[in-house]
Amino acid sequence: xxxxxxxxxxxxxxxxxxxxxxxxxxxxxxxxxxxxxxxxxxxxxxxxxxxxxxxxxxxxxxxxxxxxxxxxxxxxxxxxxxxxxxxxxxxxxxxxxxxxxxxxxxxxxxxxxxxxxxxxxxxxxxxxxxxxxxxxxxxxxxxxxxxxxxxxxxxxxxxxxxxxxxxxxxxxxxxxxxxxxxxxxxxxxxxxxxxxxxxxxxxxxxxxxxxxxxxxxxxxxxxxxxxxxxxxxxxxxxxxxxxxxxxxxxxxxxxxxxxxxxxxxxxxxxxxxxxxxxxxxxxxxxxxxxxxx
Amino acid sequence: xxxxxxxxxxxxxxxxxxxxxxxxxxxxxxxxxxxxxxxxxxxxxxxxxxxxxxxxxxxxxxxxxxxxxxxxxxxxxxxxxxxxxxxxxxxxxxxxxxxxxxxxxxxxxxxxxxxxxxxxxxxxxxxxxxxxxxxxxxxxxxxxxxxxxxxxxxxxxxxxxxxxxxxxxxxxxxxxxxxxxxxxxxxxxxxxxxxxxxxxxxxxxxxxxxxxxxxxxxxxxxxxxxxxxxxxxxxxxxxxxxxxxxxxxxxxxxxxxxxxxxxxxxxxxxxxxxxxxxxxxxxxxxxxxxxxx
Numbered sequence: 001x002x003x004x005x006x007x008x009x010x011x012x013x014x015x016x017x018x019x020x021x022x023x024x025x026x027x028x029x030x031x032x033x034x035x036x037x038x039x040x041x042x043x044x045x046x047x048x049x050x051x052x053x054x055x056x057x058x059x060x061x062x063x064x065x066x067x068x069x070x071x072x073x074x075x076x077x078x079x080x081x082x083x084x085x086x087x088x089x090x091x092x093x094x095x096x097x098x099x100x101x102x103x104x105x106x107x108x109x110x111x112x113x114x115x116x117x118x119x120x121x122x123x124x125x126x127x128x129x130x131x132x133x134x135x136x137x138x139x140x141x142x143x144x145x146x147x148x149x150x151x152x153x154x155x156x157x158x159x160x161x162x163x164x165x166x167x168x169x170x171x172x173x174x175x176x177x178x179x180x181x182x183x184x185x186x187x188x189x190x191x192x193x194x195x196x197x198x199x200x201x202x203x204x205x206x207x208x209x210x211x212x213x214x215x216x217x218x219x220x221x222x223x224x225x226x227x228x229x230x231x232x233x234x235x236x237x238x239x240x241x242x243x244x245x246x247x248x249x250x251x252x253x254x255x256x257x258x259x260x261x262x263x264x265x266x267x268x269x270x271x272x273x274x275x276x277x278x279x280x281x282x283x284x285x286x287x288x289x290x291x292x293x
Numbered sequence: 294x295x296x297x298x299x300x301x302x303x304x305x306x307x308x309x310x311x312x313x314x315x316x317x318x319x320x321x322x323x324x325x326x327x328x329x330x331x332x333x334x335x336x337x338x339x340x341x342x343x344x345x346x347x348x349x350x351x352x353x354x355x356x357x358x359x360x361x362x363x364x365x366x367x368x369x370x371x372x373x374x375x376x377x378x379x380x381x382x383x384x385x386x387x388x389x390x391x392x393x394x395x396x397x398x399x400x401x402x403x404x405x406x407x408x409x410x411x412x413x414x415x416x417x418x419x420x421x422x423x424x425x426x427x428x429x430x431x432x433x434x435x436x437x438x439x440x441x442x443x444x445x446x447x448x449x450x451x452x453x454x455x456x457x458x459x460x461x462x463x464x465x466x467x468x469x470x471x472x473x474x475x476x477x478x479x480x481x482x483x484x485x486x487x488x489x490x491x492x493x494x495x496x497x498x499x500x501x502x503x504x505x506x507x508x509x510x511x512x513x514x515x516x517x518x519x520x521x522x523x524x525x526x527x528x529x530x531x532x533x534x535x536x537x538x539x540x541x542x543x544x545x546x547x548x549x550x551x552x553x554x555x556x557x558x559x560x561x562x563x564x565x566x567x568x569x570x571x572x573x574x575x576x577x578x579x580x581x582x583x584x585x586x
Contacts, residue, residue, distance in 0.1 A: 025442045025443055027443055028442030029442070029447050029450040029451055031454070032442055032446070032450045036442070082411075086407055086408075089384075091382075091384070091404045091407060092407065110384035111385050112453075114379055114382065114385065115379075115449055115453075118375075118379060118411075118446050119441055121415070122438075122440045123437070125433055125436075125437045126433075126434060126437035126441060128433070129433040129434035129437060130434060132430070136433070137433070138422075140421070140430075140433050141422035141423060143418075144419035144422060145415075145419060148318075148321075148412055148416055149321035149322070149326060149329070149415075149416070150318055150321045153408055153411050153412045154325060157322040157325045157405070157408055160404060160408075161324070
């Protein structure tokens, strides 16, 4: 079992489910669903849904993955994609390239991109409510909290307010804990909640998710410096241009890599109590960190 | 009992609840919550929450209103306000005035207005999940469906696509059924669902909501022609400027008033089986229609 195989398998399951969801909106305006589909089915690593599904496996029976977890995976990808579509808007980051293709508003216009993003949020919560089974209410609560003012959207605001303003390492960590960390941690929790995990398993999974979230952001910052638009499918070097606060700017490349490695160790450590069922999560953690090395 | 008293009482209950919700986000970025609060607490008729609460009363024991209904009322107002904030954006309707004050993006900037709108959606679903009690899952499902691609957001798209393009009366009705009708009908259904209404009560309430939705839009179109910005707290006469399809344009003022009156009669007719408990709903229906006369 390697990371590529895990991501491929969970990615395919998630995409099949997302196609089912899209098909449910048969009487919606065609152009709106096209705009949603354009960004939602544009590929990407599908890391968040893979975390949902792999955490469901690790906190469940170690083998099967229930339908409620798939709802969590789909909802998470919808929320993540919504955040990218709105983040790319001219009024926000004004990006032209995403996942190797023109951004949503470049193809569909600003108004449709706003509405397509809005639609993805409602679709995410509808997916949980319809397919989340007994855990639906709890999953809605987790996802809403992780996406909202004290989660991802709050992080976007802090990030925006921090531009061209020197942040301390602590402040930077707070931005990331919310902006990307909250949804990554929530991905892990949704998987565990979907299988009705015990409180101790949920705590372990949560801890893992928190460290993965921090590692992910450090690596993302590193890649913005060291990678190319061709490899990344989006603009690089833009953090510096915008005066954004990054780990490499604060800690240097080597210091940032060390930090990422420390978060990786802590993430793996958190999984101890889950035993061999968590093997896939260890592999995913290494993937998250080592793509930057 | 008159409409003003009903709206005032339900409006106050809703505003108290919304203040409670805002207070829950104490660790969110301050400016974000200010932006949310600016639009959410700007007054307005609070018609949708009043419909939620009055339908809960009518479909329940005719007296008390449970906490789950209040969650529905708050969630509905959050979704409604989100839709106004995004609709007012320069990329959308580009409006400067709303509820008698500068629009959200005029005060907080486009980026913050987008994020504040996004935040209100997650807050709405979180309110339902946290305070919706046993009916939370069902309420999330109803609200998501009414807001999404086959509801309000779908209606925004149809409305946008219909600008400067002649629509038939049937097409116009479809735009409104989605754009404003879906949320008004959902307001009514949320109230009934919150009290665990029987299928027959829910059907009656639903029917009422559908007719109220159509009546509301006809009246809104009429007021855009016959009222003033001072009375309305927002720009008027803008439908014609934008080549928007309206009832007065298709049916004339008199024909539109007749249509509104017909919808009012149908709404009241739908309430028959609910008996005296629905008196408040009859009064609200008349209020919706007669403010245009």
